[in-house]
Amino acid sequence: MNDRYDAGYGDQDDQYELVGYDEYGRPVYRPAAQQQAPLVGIDPTAAQLAVARLRGGRPLYARAGAEAMPLRGDSFDAVVSCLVFEHLDPFEPAVAETARVLAPGGRFVLFLNHPLLQAPGSGWVIDHILDEQYWRVGPYLPDDVAMEEVAPGVDLPFMHRALHRYVNELAAHDLLIEHVDEPPPAAGLLASVPEYKDAATIPRLLLLVTRKMRS
Numbered sequence: 001m002n003d004r005y006d007a008g009y010g011d012q013d014d015q016y017e018l019v020g021y022d023e024y025g026r027p028v029y030r031p032a033a034q035q036q037a038p039l040v041g042i043d044p045t046a047a048q049l050a051v052a053r054l055r056g057g058r059p060l061y062a063r064a065g066a067e068a069m070p071l072r073g074d075s076f077d078a079v080v081s082c083l084v085f086e087h088l089d090p091f092e093p094a095v096a097e098t099a100r101v102l103a104p105g106g107r108f109v110l111f112l113n114h115p116l117l118q119a120p121g122s123g124w125v126i127d128h129i130l131d132e133q134y135w136r137v138g139p140y141l142p143d144d145v146a147m148e149e150v151a152p153g154v155d156l157p158f159m160h161r162a163l164h165r166y167v168n169e170l171a172a173h174d175l176l177i178e179h180v181d182e183p184p185p186a187a188g189l190l191a192s193v194p195e196y197k198d199a200a201t202i203p204r205l206l207l208l209v210t211r212k213m214r215s
C-alpha cells in the first residue's frame with residue numbers, strides 16, 4: 001500500500017489493480033472494475049490525457065486546468081494532485097478551486113516535490129577534501145522558477161516555494177492537514193541513479209492529506 005502512497009487513507013487493496021510501472025519505476029494502479037464511484041481526471045494537455053486513458057481506463061477525463069475545473073461544487077469525496085502544483089504560477093487559484101469542488105469532509109491529497117529538501121541547488125555533496133558527504137539544502141525562502149526538462153524538448157516551468165506558502169493557503173480554505181508523509185525515494189529511482197543510493201534517507205516527495213472542514 002505504501003508504494004501507492006496510500007498511507008491508510010485510500011480504499012481497500014482489492015479496489016485497485018496493478019497495471020505496470022511508470023518511467024521512474026513507480027507502480028501504476030487503476031481502480032478495479034467493481035469500484036463504482038465516479039472518477040474524473042483532468043489535465044490541460046491532450047497528450048497527457050491520452051496516456052491517462054490508456055493507463056487509467058475507467059475514469060472520465062476532462063481537458064482543463066486545476067484552477068478552473070468543469071466540475072460541480074461540493075461534489076467530490078477526494079481530490080488528488082500529484083506533482084502538479086509546482087508547475088502552477090500562481091498556485092493559489094488551484095487551491096481555491098480544489099476546496100470548491102470538494103464536499104464538506106472530503107479529502108485533498110497533495111503530492112509535492114519536497115519544498116524544503118528539494119529547494120533549488122539542493123543535492124548530495126561528496127567533499128573529498130574534508131572527507132564528508134551530506135545533503136546540501138539550497139536557498140529555501142525565496143521563490144524560484146526554473147525550466148524543467150520533463151522529456152527531450154519538453155520544458156515545464158518549475159516553481160519553488162517555501163512550505164509555509166502551501167500550508168497557509170490550504171488553511172485559508174479550511175483544508176486541515178490531518179496526515180503528512182515523506183516517503184523514501186522509490187526503489188526504481190535509486191536503482192537507476194547509482195549516486196542516489198547514498199542519499200536514500202532524503203525524501204524527494206512530501207504528501208499532505210487534508211480534509212475540508214467547512215462548505
Ligand SMILES: C[S@@+](CC[C@H](N)C(=O)[O-])C[C@H]1O[C@@H](n2cnc3c(N)ncnc32)[C@H](O)[C@@H]1O
Binds near residue numbers: 044045064083087
Ligand atoms: C510533472 S507532471 C506530473 C504528472 C503525473 N501526475 C505524475 O505524477 O507523473 C505535471 C502535470 O501537470 C500538468 N499541468 C500543467 N499545468 C496544469 C494545470 N494548470 N492544471 C492541472 N494540471 C496541469 C501537466 O500537463 C502534467 O501532466
